[in-house]
Amino acid sequence: MNPFATLSFWEQLFASTIRMTPPLLLAALGALFSERAGMSMLGLEGIMTMGALSGYLATYFTGSVFWGLVFGAVGGILLNLIFSFFTVTVKANHIINGMALNILAPALATFLFRATFGESTTVVVGNVMQDMPIPVLSKLPFVGTVLFSHKPLVYVAFLLVPLTAFFFNRFKPGLNFRAVGEYPQAAESLGINVIRVKYLAGVMCGLFAGLAGAYLTVCSLGTYVDGIVSGRGYVALSALIFGRWNPVSILWATLFFGMADAFQLRLQLALPGFPYQLLAMLPYVALVVALVAIRGKSVGPKAVGQPYFREHR
């Protein structure tokens, strides 16, 4: 029988898309804060890894999913403060520091994990966040399963999209962020403390990306393994570019990548004999194709990656 012809295949595909999207969405929104304030965020992958580990450890030791998420965010913020210090205060190259963050975070996470649990190879599973089906709505056929039977953080992630859009388009601090990313000298002359805004953006980015990482351990896997983020940080960064630094478009971009991921996982189940590596390439191929498709139309904040010297005019 053709597996694609059944309703349940599509129902599960879409539900799985909604489950795969939040880490990408949270990370991309986090990077949006950073990039809007002129910081290039290649280090997303590293921040997510740190969030994944600290979220897992906190859940394991407190038994509470809530504290897991809180500490996931804290871990992300602390790690990103390193990046903020070197890029904002020292004014060093953003891309290289981001890459260094991506080397540092997984190594540090492995170190801390081994220091906590020793060399044992047994998987220590912590608590996992429970599903929270929305009353009435989750009973709807098809739509109920796809949209309204998820974990609380999934709803929160999607709700953050309009909030972020509001922040950047209608809210004065958000507009200040944009000014800093476009033309920091002008922003400074209007009385905006550019350095402070950049640090704030770093904290927001760490918070969101840390949550995104914690989602992977606290909401889906229940444990930490090396390489758990597996490129999601880079995909989220591409979603940011694909979404042209606009929260609503970022939502569509992350749904697109989330779907590519969900699709390849479903296909692996539907086509057991087919080599899974070729299917696992799909999200990355989709990424390159997407970048080619929007070429030239995508223009980010002008001062991204530029060092800001207050005394330069």
Add this chain to the structure above:
Amino acid sequence: MPNPWVSPTPGGYFVVNERLVKFLVPVLSLLLAFGIGGILIVSVGKNPLEVYGYLFSGPFSNLNSFGETLVKATPLIFTALATIFAYRSGVFNIGGEGQVVMGAVASIAFTLRFTGTLPGPVILIISLLLGILAGGVWGLIPGVLKALLNINEVIVCIAFNYIAILFMNYLCSGPMKEKVNPQTPQIAESVRLPRILPGTRVHLGIVIAVVTAVAFYYFLFHTAHGFKLRVVGLNPQAAFASGYKIRTYTILTMFVSGAVAGLAGSVELHGVGYRLMAGFCADYGYNGISIALISQLNPLGSILVAYIFSVLRAGSSTMQIATGIPTSIVEIIQALVIFFVIAGTTIINYDNFKPALERFAQKWRPRKARKEGGAG
């Protein structure tokens, strides 16, 4: 007592000794990174001196271990050169990881198919050339996308890394699978790179790597094309105004950069690996970037830094067995070195760094010399 940071000029002014400052940045960064690593080691209740002792003594405990450091340094020199070459012309090639893999894939596909039909050395040379070509093409695509469509090369390179690695894993567990294990068959003895140090696994690849590094150094710093390439990297506006074809440079450098990385994979295959399996050459591309940055983008310096990295890599397993400290401490230290080297390089390039250092030197001069008005 002369101040090593500055050298006096006849007029009584001081000139910052740039070479010394540039050399001190990586050295101090290494010390600082090992210091912080030491704090981490203390925090888990171990003695950092003992741990570092194992880290550095392990690779030199016998001839074979020493040989392993040279074996491990070989691909790292290539991948560092790949990064240096691209970075010098203003392109950040983060795709070394995938280019290494594609080089090795092309080599093994050719070698397994044609062994026996041609003499061994001929197969070997063609295979190395194919590795160069495959890596080059894998770097060329992001280069073309960047030059012609202005697509961020960093993200494309990362996607290409994942695609290449998945492709290799597919070959190992599918079309090229050897019996039960997910790995390819070994290549024949006749097509392997010759060993050059008896009692070790050191192979001809280290010589190829060093020769390549010297050639790159000569090209970048002693030829007109190398000079132009560096101008494009340092100041694209000036290069554009001088009529340099920046797009052509971007595409060509990405090809050459990928080609060197591809050679790394090919040499590793013919020199020590002999077969592909999941995890082949893992992290060599990323390590190459770290090495390139720490060596201040100097091809000759990268040989030394690559060797330090390979000692750390070789010593880390001894260290883990002896002390229980995970090998990831080495990666932590490497990442910290990058942070510090880049920060240090940025700081010495500040507009006011040199004047501040020169003012400091004036104060530091012995009182007597200042009175005499000479250049102490």
